[in-house]
Amino acid sequence: MTNSMNEILETDVMFAIGTNTTEAHPVTGYRIKQAVRNGKKLIVADPRKIELVKYADLWLCHRPGTDIALLNGLAHVILRDGLWDEEFVNEHGEGFEEFKSAVEKYTPERAAEITGVDAELIEQAAHMYGSAEKATIIYAMGITQHTTGTNNVMAIANLSILTGNVGKRGTGVAPLRGQNNVQGACDMGCLPNYYASYQKVDDKEINNKFEQAWNVALPKEPGLTVTEMIDSVYRGKLKGMYIMGENPMLSDPDSNKVKKSLQALEFLVVQDIFLTETARFAEVVLPAVTSVEKEGTFTNTERRIQRVRQAIKTESEAKPDWQIIIDLANKMNYSWEYPGGPEQVMEEIAKLSPLYGGISYSRLEKGGIQWPCPTRNHPGTMYLHADGFTRDKGKFHSVEYLPPAEEPDEEYPLMLSTGRMLYHFHTGTMSRRSQMEELRSEELMMMHPADARENSIKDEDRVQVESRRGKVSTKVQVTDHVPMGVVFMTFHYRETPTNNLTIAAVDPICKIPELKVCAVRVNKAGA
Amino acid sequence: MVDKVKVNINGNDYFVPENYTILKAAEENGIDIPTLCYEEGLPITGACRMCVVEVRGARKLMAACATQVSDGMEVLTESERVVEARREILRLLIANHDLRCLTCERNGDCRLQDYCYRYKVEDTPYKGEVKDFKIITDNPFFIRDYSKCIKCGKCVSICAEVNGAHVYEFINRGFDTKVTSAFDDPLPETTCTFCGMCINVCPVAALVEKSTLWKGRPWEVKKVTTTCSYCGVGCQLKLKVKDNTIIGVAADKSGSNLGHLCSKGQFGWDYVHSKDRLTHPLIKREGEFVRVTWEEALNYIAGRFKDILSQWGGRALAGLSSAKCTNEENYLFQKFMRVVLQTNNIDHCARL
Amino acid sequence: MKKEILVCQGSACVSSQSRDVYDALESELKVRGLEEKYSLKPTGCHGFCEQGPIVLIEPEGYFYCQVKDKQVPKLVDCLQEGSVYEELLYKSSETQEPLKTRNEIPFYQKQKRLVLQNCGLIDPESIDDYINSGGYSSLQKVLSMEPDEVIKEVKDSGVRGRGGGGFPTGDKWYYGRQPQADKKYIICNAEESDPGAFIDRSILECDPHRVLEGMLTAGYAIGACEGFVYIRSEYPLAVKRIYSAISQALEKGYLGKNIMNSGFDFDVQIKQGAGAFVCGEETALIESIQGNSGMPRPRPPYPAEKGLWDRPTIVNNVETLSNIPIIFDKGASQYARIGTQQSKGTKIFALTGKIRHTGLVEVPMGITLREIIFEIGGGIKDDKKFKAVQIGGPSGGCLSEGYLDFPVDYDSLIDAGAMMGSGGLVVLDESTCIVELARYFLSFTRMEACGKCTPCREGNTRLLEILQRIIEGEGKMEDLDRLETLSRNIIDTSLCGLGQSAPNPVLTTLQNFRGEYEKHVKERKCPAGVCQALLSYKIIQENCKGCGICMKHCPAGAITGEKNQPHNIDADVCAKCGECVDKCPFGAIVPG
């Protein structure tokens, strides 16, 4: 997030696209609803009639996968009607001319044709967003989980730069991170191409710095992303994997393929708190402890580094992940010494990772700090780009609409979109073993009444959902909260492993899978 | 900048921003005014009248939480008239309250008790009708015991103003007023999302998590501030711990969530005590997992990794780290992959 | 000039079948082919409702009371003859002399009918009638003035809010004019939540355009383009009349866009109220319009600063707004001549209780209670003695005889512990128990409160319980002190005007009739003989013939005695039902 969560309360217009905030990020959802109650404006772009639609001044119900056409259409109107921030663009926007000519063709009429949203609504939304003093765009996996995910994100950035909604309080773009420490995992360099603080592995100087700090020669080439790994195992190139606290069997697309890959591995170690679907394929399973049994830090979606504190002692042999990794390193003939535990690890992070340079446990005692926090007396950063852009970030990227990798056809006439639901989390590993299970213990696929009628399906019927990659069985909830032609499922239930259906097509740049759209057909079970 | 004004509280002059309420002006200057219905961040309702103070020139006592300061204002926060009024309010409240404090879950952590103590209200002269309700246990997470409710309305506000669920309302009128769901419907049949925020603002024991019932007196329960283990919002919360067991969650206002939580943060912690937890290392032998010692497991893994490394190099190894693990663990994990396993094949499920 | 037959169609007359009278007149005129000659019109209320249905013949001004449909043929005969239908005239209570016109009737003589000037004289559903009697001419004047001048004129008139608080209306408008805002609102408070009052209802039923004209003036003065009439849903006729007034005004261009070519726009909507006493309180009313439950919010901020949807909002009572056209017709200085130094103009009261003539009366401020009760109201009914008057509605004060010569104005009433309130005026005679009276009013306010704040919600119930105890003969002397301190604390700490005034009846009765309370507590006696539990019956031995009838009827078996010998009542067994008193043929059983 460029800005902070509670700045949502200070913005004038919120534009939420591809985020079912009230279910997936409920507390941020509260802020949006609070802002609306305080008289702020809200535009929601979502194919589904999500809760926020009730609060929205405008609802753009676009077809799944047509975000770029919509965003470019908005930019078109903003440019056409002179609602853009000329001064800001002249000063900070690179590549403006090219961008301008790229969105030229996205007239509201054309955008309307692709997205299915009324041209009039697109105009209204452009005016609302474009003429706001302070506006924020909020998005989540509905934007990123597409083959065009990176471009989607760029199209969003374009809009905010175009209107000068950057580097000021109450503006910016707010990508909402799915899991509690996705931000931290990225910040720490759990990425194939970056060390901590987004320092490139293939940058010689950086590579050097780490070689010296860690006193070892390091690989210089960027590595593989998750989806590439799965492919690579499949092709026999990857032999061993170490999976810590992840459950790709349920979370990754096309699970049949994932399953085959995991089975094909020569050696798999899984370290987790439960025997997950993934762990069942492992040769060795290491018991880890939960976050309430260890010390550490998490970094939230607004870049705030916060403490995780041990509340209880583990009564079994399970150990904290950090301890296990250290023990394993030492078993492999290294002598990693962290007698100070996580606090000492943070000292090392602060030394090597500029964004975290000023972080220490003693400072975090008083509450979280937002990075960048380069030095011990830096207060942290509430919103980014306050003093203009660090070069290349203010760049416009001309992006074009491309249809999703797989679209409904005669054989598979429905479009499946996936996501989360309030009462469960991710693959359900934790939430389904909690009291939350009492609220919702099974998948309910959402289906429009017209589609249901066509397939003679009633509310609560059990159905088979099938794609080119697999099939699952689920109960149905007939509701107009999804548009006609679209069905929606979560990936929280191992009994209904939705990712058996999804497609492993990935975004060419950031390799994120297109979980938000694929084609399926639905049959009544037993029929 | 907001202009400052001079306010005299209990004989001392203070300079405070003109948009302050008397309550805030007093609070910032270390003067404690008792409140029951005031909650920072929620609309001011002025309902309980506990915070009344004497303002020179005003005919009636004024609610400190709802009254803005003005230049030259003179305020008395503990004058005889004020104290008598507060005592009367307390006598009225306890006259219509289930006073079985001995076994009350909030005994020792209750504002009503605290203020009765502070103003020496031992008993009430008003022996009359007492509203008596059955405890409602209509949902998996918390009970509602309206015989304890003091109708401060905070649950109504937080549910409507923060969550947007609008579950509660004041029903009936006058003395029969009750704070409950519309038409007194069971919560699972309302728009309730079980965020539990209402429990956390309730100043008495009207709303109590089921998981804490009979589990420990408030002073025996340790509260540990930490970060929620679910989504990326990173809410701060306090885990309530007794006998090395988590029994519930209390609000913590130090983070951006301002004490607000969703159902997962509030109630989704008990997976920690699940019987399914992995308790010892396992190695698969002939298709079956068998229990091994850490020593065995680690030696085995080290051996296998070394084999692959020497045969194919780091390229043949990959690691997935976790968006649910800490920064320190993620850092160590990538360091392990890069340093020990000699590969940049590291990723996590950020993209999901 | 064409003769007019004006038939009252106010709520009270309608309930005494005035509609039948109207229909009968209509068909009678038709049958006789007189439709052209006489014009038959429905009107609003004359205020003298106990005498309804009322028919007025103009231009003579004959004032016919209690007209029945079967008297219509004769009435028309008289009309044709040009004579008076004597039996239908009101008869002076002293001389039994029939009085021909309204102004001869004592009930009207001491009144000063300004706000009610059109009531009973014009057809409330005809905007032309209103215009012909001078309506909307003051608006014309207003629209040619600057808003600030308008406000100054209202300030100079000295008019104060008639909704209870008595806040100077000009000042309120001034505060509403100051803030800059994208929108402002005018709310006409027609909730009239005091169950005993029907002043606002009557104005809306008789003369709805007057209220609209007042709202338009307020809107113009503060810069508001939208108005709401918040009206009780139990007032269907008033609702209907205001609806029809709005649509006629729209049609004639007195509402809507560019009113009278002044460039001023104003629209009025109607909201029907929830009907609780507290919903008449301005902030509760605002909450209710916003769709929330009708609970007051803390003031300040006052609505003039932050009201409906947080915009500057002026809330004015129906009667207040109805005074506005008069101010601009007469001019502020002329208006300010009516009334007292601090309270200008007239006030309408709803006179009820143990009084000869009940109804709506409009009197100049400063008139004494004695004049209202004894001259206009004709004194106490059934030749009983005056005991007290409850003024200001259920949370007003109860004043004793000593206050009869008190001037009726805002400040004197407050000094007396009462208030102007809604204009309810309930006269009580010696048969009223004062403790029971306090209990009665309190039991109303206690349940009509919103229940939001502690002192009002909990405290009034405790007051009530103490009163109940006293009535049941279980009171203690310290209860009287408790009543007083608790009342004062409730007044001192409650959130809104309801709680701040609900204990008034308790405090004023305690203050003015403490002796009666003490009798209840110390002697366990109810001097008025009302409190059942404190009654005891005795048989006057000399009068008892020993017939045994009482003994037969006593359900408790408390009466004993030999035939033809004086009987006795065993007080311990007696259930105090009073059955024996009624049954004794010799009047030998009395309370005592």
Ligand SMILES: Cc1cc2nc3c(=O)[nH]c(=O)nc-3n(C[C@H](O)[C@H](O)[C@H](O)COP(=O)(O)O)c2cc1C
């Ligand atoms: C409990 C309570 C009930 C009230 N009911 C009414 C009412 O029925 N009608 C009314 O005009 N004002 C009522 N008021 C007074 C209003 O709050 C408000 O002061 C008034 O409408 C302002 O108009 P005015 O200035 O023209 O009097 C009530 C006040 C309280 C405290």
Ligand code: SF4
């Ligand atoms: S749990 Fe949350 S949603 Fe449910 S009533 Fe309480 S505050 Fe409202």
Ligand code: SF4
């Ligand atoms: S349940 Fe608790 S929070 Fe709600 S009104 Fe009652 S005392 Fe207040």
Ligand code: SF4
């Ligand atoms: S004084 Fe009574 S009516 Fe007014 S807010 Fe309090 S409880 Fe409600």
Ligand code: FES
């Ligand atoms: S805290 Fe001020 S009224 Fe309740």
